[in-house]
Amino acid sequence: MAARPPAGQPATTEGATGRTTSLHVARRAGVSQTTVSLVLNGGGGKAGLSPATQEKVRQAAAELGYTPNNAARNLRRQRTGNLTFLCPDLGNPYFAEVIGAAQAAAAEGGYLLDIIAAQDEAAKLQAIARLRGGISDGVITTAPTTAIWDALRDLSARGIACVTLQDRGDDPAIPAVGVDLEAGGHAATRHLLALGHRRIAHVSGRQSFPLRARERVHGYRRALEEAGLAPDAASIVEVPNSMAGGAEAVAQLLARGTPLPEALFVFNDNMAIGALHALHRAGLRVPGDIAVVGFDGVSLGAFSTPMLTTVEHPRAELGRLAAESVMARLNDPARPAPGALLPGRLVVRESCGARGAAETGKGGARAA
Amino acid sequence: MAARPPAGQPATTEGATGRTTSLHVARRAGVSQTTVSLVLNGGGGKAGLSPATQEKVRQAAAELGYTPNNAARNLRRQRTGNLTFLCPDLGNPYFAEVIGAAQAAAAEGGYLLDIIAAQDEAAKLQAIARLRGGISDGVITTAPTTAIWDALRDLSARGIACVTLQDRGDDPAIPAVGVDLEAGGHAATRHLLALGHRRIAHVSGRQSFPLRARERVHGYRRALEEAGLAPDAASIVEVPNSMAGGAEAVAQLLARGTPLPEALFVFNDNMAIGALHALHRAGLRVPGDIAVVGFDGVSLGAFSTPMLTTVEHPRAELGRLAAESVMARLNDPARPAPGALLPGRLVVRESCGARGAAETGKGGARAA
DNA sequence: ATGAAAGCGCTAACAT
DNA sequence: ATGTTAGCGCTTTCAT
Helix, strand or coil: CCCCCCCCCCCCCCCCCCCCCHHHHHHHHCCCHHHHHHHHCCCCCCCCCCHHHHHHHHHHHHHHCCCCCHHHHHHHHCCCCEEEEEECCCCCHHHHHHHHHHHHHHHHCCCEEEEEECCCHHHHHHHHHHHHCCCCCEEEECCCCHHHHHHHHHHHHCCCEEEEECCCCCCCCCCEEEECHHHHHHHHHHHHHHCCCCCEEEEEECCCCCCCCCHHHHHHHHHHHHCCCCHHHCEEEEECCCHHHHHHHHHHHHHCCCCCCCEEEECCHHHHHHHHHHHHHCCCCCCCCCEEECCECCHHHHHCCCCCEEEECCHHHHHHHHHHHHHHHHHCCCCCCCCEEECCEEECCCCCCCCCCCCCCCCCCCCC | CCCCCCCCCCCCCCCCCCCCCHHHHHHHHCCCHHHHHHHHCCCCCCCCCCHHHHHHHHHHHHHHCCCCCHHHHHHHHCCCCEEEEEECCCCCHHHHHHHHHHHHHHHHCCCEEEEEECCCHHHHHHHHHHHHCCCCCEEEECCCCHHHHHHHHHHHHCCCEEEEECCCCCCCCCCEEEECHHHHHHHHHHHHHHCCCCCEEEEEECCCCCCCCCHHHHHHHHHHHHCCCCHHHCEEEEECCCHHHHHHHHHHHHHCCCCCCCEEEECCHHHHHHHHHHHHHCCCCCCCCCEEECCECCHHHHHCCCCCEEEECCHHHHHHHHHHHHHHHHHCCCCCCCCEEECCEEECCCCCCCCCCCCCCCCCCCCC
């Protein structure tokens, strides 16, 4: 798109600000600004500009190293051609894969994707405030608190397309794309139950979802109840959402003085890796002494020792659908944008103690 | 900064485009647009606006849910207040830490940081083309190829401040911030030599640095030579830069039919984790059968089995210095912006076979 | 087949 | 202490 100057050497500019503008190109090509705009935006053919004129313009633009000014273009067009991904945790490779797919889908739809890192609520609100200024046409984000939902609704009302990742709200204008966490938590727990474990603890991410019900936990509880276990069999440890947090959870369980659970269902794979590590340090064997199942299927789990059994999320699908949903809304603001609730997939590896390390479908391995 | 509408409910707007502009605020407050601009940008005090007027303006802005339009503001100001981080690999947590620090430093300097993911050269060039349009005031990026350097020089000549991460070029206007990879590679290799290993292979990232000399390798070679080993003792395996690549390297070494090296110096920790995993799969014990040293110090290495000995990069420092360098240039375009070459730090854990798992200083553990 | 002119929303120099 | 005016660089009717 942007023409390159002859040889890395920037061409001399003329304007008041020192920047080369479309007017300079026009003068050099001996045409009007209109023509330049038409040609450079591909409308030259439609408008019936002669090939000669088009060539002159392109030539001049290339010679001057002209690049259109984004601010001016956006101001005039009242849109940016950008989508923004508000990332809650850059350190978790989970999002890298979601973002990659979102970016690819955006590119296909003619949009460019940029990312803003915003871990805590304040950062997210600040980022949303930036978005209100029109820096982007749409946003993909998580929305864990009511304040963020309020801000998103406002954003949406201003014509900026919003879609949430995982978090579901009540505004039909803001669809959600996510995986069925309840079913996932249920599948993970049921798998452990099927392997004969009874005392199964859940390691949860602290403060991860202040607003929404913790669906993994519901699935976990439901599985326990279905197995005829008393509700108080549920044992939940809350720790920070990180590898260190996972290790901390194990430390807490160890410090309790009560016998260790037979199995752990962990909030996500990152934390599960931390738990695996702490268990190893403590001289416990996984899955021999204690079984572990993670959640989300980040590639890291395939490289741990032992390899991690997990409920894999369709991360690329998530990213693609999110981007497509945003673009659908942008293309037709009237029609309600589509959301999606995708199934997770139980991936049986080593850490759960099932013999066959084959990967089974979502139904859960009937291993034991 | 951005005022919130009364109760999540967007206030009725008036303008032709449906957006609330500063003119609406002005009318509502019974003042001029100038006054609104002054007040909302904090210049109200300096310009000597009466507190009453200021209050009126703020009131009106809040009531209308006014947010300044970014495109218009940027166009007028000829700057954006943004910095951009061009991230070559979102999946590697290495960059998450660098970005976090860069973002914090940017915020301190009054800038906001956004991120563009650009893995391959084409994506990077496209991103730089976007930057030429003035979407950001400065950029932090890697610059592994000549085409990218050309594009960066052009960008820099247009007044957009550039700083590279790790890659050093010859343009004084584009400083580099990085760690001393040669010294790091030397320290890692010397550590392995000091532990008594002689046949030490290097697992390198394929195509990682088409342009620049691979400094890790130089350090590696230098250490071998200093130990009196013949230059051809150097054995280098090139694989993709990923965990899977690290595993692949081990597979290649195994397939050679020759005896396995006594030790591996791996390009980065991510790849080293993959190598660790493959070695474990192959029934080899680390460090018993083979020692492994990684590079970069990503937190993951502290949670692997065995824990990874590595050369830790000061990632937060890197990010902070990069952002500060860009801002320094922006604040004073005349003065040459500062670069930095920071030392890595050998962190001795388990995978190398040194007994004491204590972390030693950069000089390298005199362990064996 | 091409050009002239207006205006997107904002800020800042210059009045008053 | 506040208002008037011009213009950032672009796109897009509308006119020729």
